[in-house]
Amino acid sequence: MKAREKVIIVGGGPVGLLCALNLASHDVPVLVLESHPELFMDLRAGSFHPPTLEVMEPLGLTAKLLDIGIPVHKWQLRDRNKGIIATFELSLLGDETPFPFRLHLEQHRFTPIVLEELRKLPNAEVRFSSHVENIAQTDSGVRVTARTPDGEEAFESTWVIGADGGGSVVRNCADIEFEGFTFPERFALISTTHDLGHDGFTDTAYISHPVEWCAVFRLPDQGPPGLWRFLYGCDPDESEQDALSTPRIERRLQSVQPKSTPYDIVHRTIYRVHQRVATTFRNGRLLIAGDAAHLNNPIGGFGLNCGLQDAMNLTDKLIRVIHADASDDFLGLYVRQRRTANIEYVQEASIRNKRLLEETDESVRLSRLDDMRRSSLDPSLAKAVLMRSSMIDSMRRANSIV
Numbered sequence: 558m559k560a561r562e563k564v565i566i567v568g569g570g571p572v573g574l575l576c577a578l579n580l581a582s583h584d585v586p587v588l589v590l591e592s593h594p595e596l597f598m599d600l601r602a603g604s605f606h607p608p609t610l611e612v613m614e615p616l617g618l619t620a621k622l623l624d625i626g627i628p629v630h631k632w633q634l635r636d637r638n639k640g641i642i643a644t645f646e647l648s649l650l651g652d653e654t655p656f657p658f659r660l661h662l663e664q665h666r667f668t669p670i671v672l673e674e675l676r677k678l679p680n681a682e683v684r685f686s687s688h689v690e691n692i693a694q695t696d697s698g699v700r701v702t703a704r705t706p707d708g709e710e711a712f713e714s715t716w717v718i719g720a721d722g723g724g725s726v727v728r729n730c731a732d733i734e735f736e737g738f739t740f741p742e743r744f745a746l747i748s749t750t751h752d753l754g755h756d757g758f759t760d761t762a763y764i765s766h767p768v769e770w771c772a773v774f775r776l777p778d779q780g781p782p783g784l785w786r787f788l789y790g791c792d793p794d795e796s797e798q799d800a801l802s803t804p805r806i807e808r809r810l811q812s813v814q815p816k817s818t819p820y821d822i823v824h825r826t827i828y829r830v831h832q833r834v835a836t837t838f839r840n841g842r843l844l845i846a847g848d849a850a851h852l853n854n855p856i857g858g859f860g861l862n863c864g865l866q867d868a869m870n871l872t873d874k875l876i877r878v879i880h881a882d883a884s885d886d887f888l889g890l891y892v893r894q895r896r897t898a899n900i901e902y903v904q905e906a907s908i909r910n911k912r913l914l915e916e917t918d919e920s921v922r923l924s925r926l927d928d929m930r931r932s933s934l935d936p937s938l939a940k941a942v943l944m945r946s947s948m949i950d951s952m953r954r955a956n957s958i959v
């Protein structure tokens with residue numbers, strides 16, 4: 558194949574690496590250009606939902622994740638003062654998916670697994686310290702300019718996938734709008750060694766409170782017992798430094814689960830949260846996926862999953878286009894399927910989840926919690942909640958679009 562037929566992927570995060578692995582595994586040469594000098598090791602997403610495990614299974618990734626992740630078979634909805642409101646058992650999804658659970662594994666432990674697989678393939682190249690600055694497309698190809706340790710370098714290809722996160726240069730070069738809004742408050746993500754399982758928390762639990770709502774998760778870290786993560790919104794008027802100060806974090810964690818000794822804080826990070834969807838995921842030979850195409854708040858764990866599902870959907874179609882089994886128009890189906898799933902399910906559900914936790918009108922909040930309690934006690938209603946929250950409904954909706 559000529560160099561021009563290579564697919565260039567901008568961004569070596571989880572979505573870019575998965576795109577590369579699927580393409581290279583199907584005889585499509587790929588070049589990944591990543592700004593950082595090595596894989597980015599930040600505290601970020603950590604939940605894999607059933608449809609994501611399903612789509613990655615043919616690449617052999619799911620089995621590797623199952624070896625080191627924590628399967629989460631139930632989750633709780635709690636009120637900070639009243640305690641457990643509802644428990645949802647994912648075994649109710651046993652007839653719907655081979656993976657009726659969530660898998661907890663840190664995003665930064667997923668990317669090395671994908672990179673290791675990519676490095677086994679002769680037609681895949683990953684270049685770190687390569688920051689893409691500009692992309693120009695003609696009728697027959699694309700020219701990508703990047704700043705590399707050797708100075709400015711240009712690369713040519715037939716297709717470019719932008720998996721370069723929320724500030725996507727590919728999206729900007731493709732002149733695609735990123736519609737939506739940014740929340741005024743930032744979100745804090747705090748890890749501790751304290752085992753909330755001993756206090757009766759399931760490995761995923763959501764705690765409603767009009768001001769100090771919170772979500773907690775157990776992540777594997779380097780092995781059992783793992784680390785517990787607290788995720789919560791900070792006061793919009795508070796500086797980042799104050800929000801992440803030890804006394805402030807300590808007070809916040811104690812308010813969720815009081816204990817006589819201070820919490821041992823292992824990691825702390827704070828970040829801005831957005832609800833945005835690109836107006837299209839394609840302009841000619843430029844395609845976008847993952848955070849480059851959509852952003853949402855993390856309550857429900859949809860962001861990374863949606864991106865990984867995009868990656869498989871897009872590259873399955875691009876493989877057919879490149880091998881001449883389908884025309885370029887087939888890529889329009891990627892846009893329709895994945896953009897619709899994001900708008901109708903991910904945006905809607907992540908905003909609804911946040912409202913459920915933080916509602917300030919006490920009667921509305923308690924009535925919504927009561928609805929969830931009643932749903933959890935009726936197997937068919939509970940299953941409906943789980944079909945949505947596990948992203949099975951959104952995947953089926955996407956795949957129903959032809």
Ligand SMILES: Cc1cc2nc3c(=O)[nH]c(=O)nc-3n(C[C@H](O)[C@H](O)[C@H](O)COP(=O)(O)OP(=O)(O)OC[C@H]3O[C@@H](n4cnc5c(N)ncnc54)[C@H](O)[C@@H]3O)c2cc1C
Binds near residue numbers: 590602687726827
């Ligand atoms: C602090 C934080 C916490 C989060 N927590 C959660 C969570 O708890 N649950 C959840 O579901 N989601 C969470 N998310 C979101 C989740 O991490 C993202 O949805 C996921 O990382 C998206 O993957 P991606 O590959 O699309 O983008 P990214 O992970 O952002 O990867 C993009 C990659 O592109 C590279 N890049 C960018 N620009 C260029 C360029 N011009 N040239 C070359 N390379 C470039 C970047 O260096 C990066 O490696 C969190 C995000 C953040 C920031």
